[in-house]
Amino acid sequence: MIVVGVDGSRAGLEAVGWAAAEAALRRVPLRVVHAIHRWAVETEQGRYAGVARWMREGAQTVLAAGVDRALREHPGLTVEAEILPGDPRAALIRASERAELLVVGNHGLSAVRGLLVGSVAYGVAGHTPCDVVVVRETPAVSSGEIAVGLDSSPWTAHVLTFAFAEAALRGAALRAVHVWNRYETGGGFQAVPDDFFEDERNEVRQLEETLAGWSERYPDVTVIKEIVQGHPVDALREAARGADLLVVGSRGRGGLKGLVLGSVSHAMLHHSPVPLAVIRRPV
Structure with missing residues (x-):
């Protein structure tokens, strides 16, 4: 299985595109994941239940866009989607424990201007139990x-x-x-x-x-x-x-x-x- 992290950014969707193509080549499933605060995943009742529900709905929208990109480019691919609780870096590292490859975009929505790589990409590279691919952009034409x-x-x-x-x-x-x-x-x-x-x-x-x-x-x-x-x-x-x-x-x-x-x-x-x-x- 290949795991790809998405966050609603263009870089995240580029990562999905690369990961989907790789999964198709390897003939393995693709798991599209998105991390939000643990309390938003677990809160069903109480004062902030509405906020938590709004965050979960937003996460589902992000995941749906990732799944749509993967299936549009590789219709026969097996694709799963899941919301992960917790900090994106820690959540992705945990998710990679059953994966043969983790794919992330080089930048997320919270990227600090001037930095060439986001904190999530830097935070998972070298820390995961599997290999990591960081996608900035893919060549328009393959060089082979x-x-x-x-x-x-x-x-x-x-x-x-x-x-x-x-x-x-x-x-x-x-x-x-x-x-x-x-x-x-x-x-x-x-x-x-x-x-x-x-x-x-x-x-x-x-x-x-x-x-x-x-x-x-x-x-x-x-x-x-x-x-x-x-x-x-x-x-x-x-x-x-x-x-x-x-x-x-x-x-x-x-x-x-x-x-x-x-x-x-x-x-x-x-x-x-x-x-x-x-x-x-x-x-």
């Missing part, structure tokens, strides 16, 4: 390509599992982007050998080792290997411009303990020009 950012972190295999499976599902090519920087200091505060960044062949070899065996598992997926010297955020943003989806891990090799999102995944929440898949760190 998915981009994935790679590093040498221990959980890169989980990122590649999602990226290759998604490319195979869509019949798309996979652009594997490895970014290196001569002045990088490596993971955390670990010392780096003096010659680590002196020869680009080291980076080529690292990318080859990372991708070893994947083409055998997904022979129909064309892999485009791209090695870029520079800042990861700039390189991934540029790679995403020619893609339908950008895939990153929730944590990179330099992630500090206690942080849920790494600096690159955090930045791409704000700057990815296409839907962004944030792959959870395995527990």
Whole structure:
């Protein structure tokens, strides 16, 4: 099942459109959800019963618009709708416990002007038990390509599992982007050998080792290997411009303990020009 959160905003409906298409590809049901205050869900009598009923009716209107969008674009899709009680972030995280994917829009109705990603999108990415896709806008015309950012972190295999499976599902090519920087200091505060960044062949070899065996598992997926010297955020943003989806891990090799999102995944929440898949760190 795929869960998508809606709130009545345009971004929420764009998320529904993306989630419905993904559910159709995976042949799984779509669950459209909307969160309101718990007291509004539970209050049937008393002084504020009328207000609570008004909020529930508004929630049903929002859900109906989401369901209508999904079924209009994918008539044969199985779609459920549900009002969730509580804070949207906590409610979506709970709802994702039985999902294989959670989809949200990058902005909601309460988005603060000047911020490129809303608090709900930021609040769920990296916190859910499933992978999260944040939808800003979908390309008008499919490029037939998915981009994935790679590093040498221990959980890169989980990122590649999602990226290759998604490319195979869509019949798309996979652009594997490895970014290196001569002045990088490596993971955390670990010392780096003096010659680590002196020869680009080291980076080529690292990318080859990372991708070893994947083409055998997904022979129909064309892999485009791209090695870029520079800042990861700039390189991934540029790679995403020619893609339908950008895939990153929730944590990179330099992630500090206690942080849920790494600096690159955090930045791409704000700057990815296409839907962004944030792959959870395995527990």
